[in-house]
Amino acid sequence: MTNLIDRFLKYVTFDTQSDPSQGCCPSSKGQTQFAQFLKQELTDLGLTNVTLDDNGYVMATLPSNVDYDVPAIGFIAHMDTAPDASGANVKPQIVENYQGGDIALGKGDEVLSPIHYPDLHQLHGHDIITTDGTTLLGADNKAGIAEIMSAVEYIIGHPEIPHGDIKVGFTPDEEIGRGADLFNVEKFAAQWAYTVDGGPVGELEFENFNAAAATVEFRGVNVHPGTAKGKMVNSMTLASRFQAEMPVDETPEHTEGYEGFYHLTNADMSVAKSTLHYILRDFDQDGLDQKKAYLMDKVDTFNSGSKSPRVTLTIKDNYSNMREQVEVYPHIIDIAKQAMLACGVTPDIKPIRGGTDGARLSFMGLPCPNVFTGGYNFHGIHEFITVQGMQSAVKVVVQIAKETAIRYR
Incomplete structure (x- = not known):
């Protein structure tokens, strides 16, 4: 000693x-x-x-x-x-x-x-x-x-x-x-x-947790703000709306024990392109799969009605x-x-x-x-x-x- x-x-x-x-x-x-x-x-x-x-x-x-x-x-x-x-x-x-x-x-x-x-x-x-x-x-x-x-x-x-x-x-x-x-x-x-x-x-x-990482990309349209009406699509606005729809009680600051979570770890933001980086955690594999499905559903909702998809999702499994x-x-x-x-x-x-x-x-x-x-x-x-x-x-x-x-x- x-x-x-x-x-x-x-x-x-x-x-x-x-x-x-x-x-x-x-x-x-x-x-x-x-x-x-x-x-x-x-x-x-x-x-x-x-x-x-x-x-x-x-x-x-x-x-x-x-x-x-x-x-x-x-x-x-x-x-x-x-x-x-x-x-x-x-x-x-x-x-x-x-x-x-x-x-x-x-x-x-x-x-x-x-x-x-x-x-x-x-x-x-x-x-x-x-x-x-x-x-x-x-x-x-x-x-x-x-x-x-x-x-x-x-x-x-x-x-x-x-x-x-x-x-x-x-x-x-x-x-x-x-x-x-x-x-x-x-x-x-x-x-x-x-x-x-x-x-x-x-x-x-x-x-330990089953773990995955999710990357959500938002594609906007950047034009001069003085002539932006009807043309600009601000990707940061899309990203903020998306994050606002994440379950508020399922974040690290609100969970403990065997409760899983969605965690926004960092973001890269601009008018033309924004990216949100999440980690997903759950002790049960079915629970992790549900969290993945929730993100997929939100992305589909954001893209519905658009002539071309503005939101894309990539999910990578980390460990089990x-x-x-x-x-x-x-x-x-x-x-x-x-x-x-x-x-x-x-x-x-x-x-x-x-x-x-x-x-x-x-x-x-x-x-x-x-x-x-x-x-x-x-x-x-x-x-x-x-x-x-x-x-x-x-x-x-x-x-x-x-x-x-x-x-x-």
Whole structure:
């Protein structure tokens, strides 16, 4: 545990923000630099088969220390940070023994307030690592990497802990939906794995949204506004009318738990052409199909009566709910639950209101539920994590490896 926080604070100095505008993998140079650093650290720790491929995927093995067959298991985390906020020049601070109230971030007026983030009420006495209010922290998912590294280091230093082969994998570009694209499942050679990419202590997740992206384009006619009567068609007017007809109660700010949503993520607007970009989410595939059908129906309505269609719709599926791929292997979840209980952590089984590499990997033949890191408020300047939460995650990763070996003894 002595190296856990130092390791994490070192990791967040790497600017690994992924870039969706780039087609290469990794999509940013910082991820390659970080991957090279991690490869060397894994080598220095004494792991075997340490590799960094041309696409930025880092893999390594901690060999079994028992003389009987134990399934190889993996632990996976992603190296990139989200494009939603800057990941450059991260300057974290540690608030020791938090006793409530606002936490000042850096030198400005930005604060982390329990009024807006009531989870803080449950964290009195904890040591909290925050940003300085100008960048994200990068706990998503450098905390997961630090926890996996520290767990492996602990296991190496305690040979009395039984374990089978432990596979370690660090992926690029998870935040832009590409983390599993080039992951070599056969090379990784684990029977199952866990992404260490969750939030508060106790989270254990094996179901996630079915996801799709929708692009709606509106074609207008631009002429000089002084002579526009009867000629101009303002595509921005069409786009605003379209957005106004989206279900108001089915947006991220109005949904929780198993409720799906339509989310307008960004727009490109001009008189002649406007484009609305949506993401569609639902835990049930039929629910996602209904959302797609709703958009199709609205587009047809907007085009009805027009001599030529002015609205076009493109829908692309992104990922599916991994539950059907994981729940057929209940022992994977049972081992994680038992590990948490053995560490004094109460399992909090809930759906992921998003996606992880594990969702894609589960459909690629590597069942892969998600466990907590101890972090909060990912993707923004109010991101934070607790030292105690990170320590709990390390203990759980170690215990999962131990529980697996005990189960197959």
